[in-house]
Amino acid sequence: MGTVHARSLDPLPMQGPELGVQADDIEAPEIEQEPKQEVLENKNVVVQRVHIDGLGRTQDDFLSYEIAEVFRAKDLIDVMRRSHEARQKLLRLGIFRKVEVVIDTSRGEGALPNGLDVTFEVIEHRRLTGSYNTMVGNNEGSMVLGLKLPNMLGRAEKLTFQFSYGTKETSYGLSFFKPQPGQFERNISVNAYKVTGQFPWSSLRETDRGISTELSFPLWKTSQTLKWEAVWRELCSLGQTASFAIRQESGHSLKSSLSHAMVIDTRNSSILPRKGGLLKIHQELAGYTGGDARFLKEDFEIQLNRTLILDSVISASLWGGLLLSIGDKSTCIADRFYLGGPTSIRGFSMYSMGPQSDGKTKTFISKVEIWCSTLKPLLTSLASGDFLGGEAYWAGGLHLYTPLPFRPGRGGFGDLFRTHFFLNAGNLCNLNYGEGPQAHLKKLAECIRWSYGLGIVLRLGNIARVELNYCIPMGVQSGDRICDGFQFGAGIRFL
CATH class of the missing domain: 2.40.160.50 (membrane protein fhac: a member of the omp85/tpsb transporter family)
Structure with missing residues (x-):
């Protein structure tokens, strides 16, 4: 069939990680909103903060590359889409068993009327x-x-x-x-x-x-x-x-x-x-x-x-x-x-x-x-x-x-x-x-x-x-x- 004679199965060497989740299995992000803020689909919004909860041995700076695009979102639909893509990227790394997304209006000091906070709740794989x-x-x-x-x-x-x-x-x-x-x-x-x-x-x-x-x-x-x-x-x-x-x-x-x-x-x-x-x-x-x-x-x-x-x-x-x-x-x-x-x-x-x-x-x-x-x-x-x-x-x-x-x-x-x-x-x-x-x-x-x-x-x-x-x-x-x-x-x- 045109392959090397000693490689009919090619189990080794291994290339890349095996992903535990396929794209078809990925669910849409969960969205939580407070009624006190008017956040409309066609209204401009600002992503003020992105949190990652549940980290243990994973380094924060490594994950910042995977979630950077979320900050560039311009409206709610864009926030949802970019958050979903960031979730896929985090799962693709093969280091998390579970990743969930929560989108909420910004609270606390410095919160803008059209500000949003995005939280990724993760569960890491075991060490072995x-x-x-x-x-x-x-x-x-x-x-x-x-x-x-x-x-x-x-x-x-x-x-x-x-x-x-x-x-x-x-x-x-x-x-x-x-x-x-x-x-x-x-x-x-x-x-x-x-x-x-x-x-x-x-x-x-x-x-x-x-x-x-x-x-x-x-x-x-x-x-x-x-x-x-x-x-x-x-x-x-x-x-x-x-x-x-x-x-x-x-x-x-x-x-x-x-x-x-x-x-x-x-x-x-x-x-x-x-x-x-x-x-x-x-x-x-x-x-x-x-x-x-x-x-x-x-x-x-x-x-x-x-x-x-x-x-x-x-x-x-x-x-x-x-x-x-x-x-x-x-x-x-x-x-x-x-x-x-x-x-x-x-x-x-x-x-x-x-x-x-x-x-x-x-x-x-x-x-x-x-x-x-x-x-x-x-x-x-x-x-x-x-x-x-x-x-x-x-x-x-x-x-x-x-x-x-x-x-x-x-x-x-x-x-x-x-x-x-x-x-x-x-x-x-x-x-x-x-x-x-x-x-x-x-x-x-x-x-x-x-x-x-x-x-x-x-x-x-x-x-x-x-x-x-x-x-x-x-x-x-x-x-x-x-x-x-x-x-x-x-x-x-x-x-």
């Missing part, structure tokens, strides 16, 4: 909190245990320890997060982690031990992230049936890389958007800050969504990537791209298309007389080797989302479901550096895998979604593993 939850990755699930020290130094710093046990990955890590006062989107995080994953499509087990530092900041309408990462990777085969190509990849390697990511996201939802678009560009350069892995990696993602008649939505996506080796050493299997599965090219098995090693049982199968036609798909699957990933890929998807027929459960549980019709296509290949760019493009345009079908989509909040599709794979190449018929998928990122 724990959590237990489940997480959905790309067609896998995991159990996550965490310990968190929110607001460590009084300015929204957070120290988090997280342990994750999943169907394919086990990981644990320690993360420190620090936002810039007044600009929560501008933050820095430092992470240390260990991730162990199994990749049966490649007969491979990988263990990563690493540290990383990330700087995130907004720039115009984009979100930018700069990252340095050093990771010690240990690769080994899953069993004695692993091919010789996988055994050659086994061993230890050290990757030190600098990367940059830019995101423009105007979608109204990241799971089932009805409008808006997404542009994501990522570059990674390894080898110039140490380590024995040397490569330049570029990949992108584009998505456009548009609402049609009868509450239907058309969505188009395009992914692509290129991995260039620097020097004489070939690229590592852990850095290549992978395609196939219910989250990318539907109708194919998970990451089971493209370059692969020689079949592990071809010689045996050629000597077996097939008496029953139902054994053919099984034997074909056994005949394919281990999938090695590719150095260049592209994938495109076109979807038509519609409500359930006859709209059962409209306005409630039924709105979590959508039917969809899809068309997916893509290709994956390795590069021959002596052929040139035109030959590479021609190679990507040959032997295109594609599929079409229909299914049902269930949105799990704003976190993930699951799909049950009936798929018809086309353009199948020798060695590809297919899933003709019903296919189930769960994840957070879909083509």
Whole structure:
């Protein structure tokens, strides 16, 4: 699907705080007024004082950035709006369990006839909190245990320890997060982690031990992230049936890389958007800050969504990537791209298309007389080797989302479901550096895998979604593993 081979779930390193309250859950501020003052909606008012009650270890000067806009309000409606926005900002910091707003007329010495006092009543999180939850990755699930020290130094710093046990990955890590006062989107995080994953499509087990530092900041309408990462990777085969190509990849390697990511996201939802678009560009350069892995990696993602008649939505996506080796050493299997599965090219098995090693049982199968036609798909699957990933890929998807027929459960549980019709296509290949760019493009345009079908989509909040599709794979190449018929998928990122 165009992701790094060792990061199908990406539970670590962690980025930013988890918010306990979503925007949809935020209630309008409570307003208390005294009848003795004439405070009208269209009358000019002055916010004279802003109080924050309930502070313990939180520093006052840090919160002044979040509530500064309240003082600029010109009338009562403006006061309500700015107070509501300030409440959202305070909750976004992840240091308060509860924030309420009270707007009252000014009292006491120096009170103006049109003066208002705004009070934020807050309840801080405990010094140490724990959590237990489940997480959905790309067609896998995991159990996550965490310990968190929110607001460590009084300015929204957070120290988090997280342990994750999943169907394919086990990981644990320690993360420190620090936002810039007044600009929560501008933050820095430092992470240390260990991730162990199994990749049966490649007969491979990988263990990563690493540290990383990330700087995130907004720039115009984009979100930018700069990252340095050093990771010690240990690769080994899953069993004695692993091919010789996988055994050659086994061993230890050290990757030190600098990367940059830019995101423009105007979608109204990241799971089932009805409008808006997404542009994501990522570059990674390894080898110039140490380590024995040397490569330049570029990949992108584009998505456009548009609402049609009868509450239907058309969505188009395009992914692509290129991995260039620097020097004489070939690229590592852990850095290549992978395609196939219910989250990318539907109708194919998970990451089971493209370059692969020689079949592990071809010689045996050629000597077996097939008496029953139902054994053919099984034997074909056994005949394919281990999938090695590719150095260049592209994938495109076109979807038509519609409500359930006859709209059962409209306005409630039924709105979590959508039917969809899809068309997916893509290709994956390795590069021959002596052929040139035109030959590479021609190679990507040959032997295109594609599929079409229909299914049902269930949105799990704003976190993930699951799909049950009936798929018809086309353009199948020798060695590809297919899933003709019903296919189930769960994840957070879909083509």
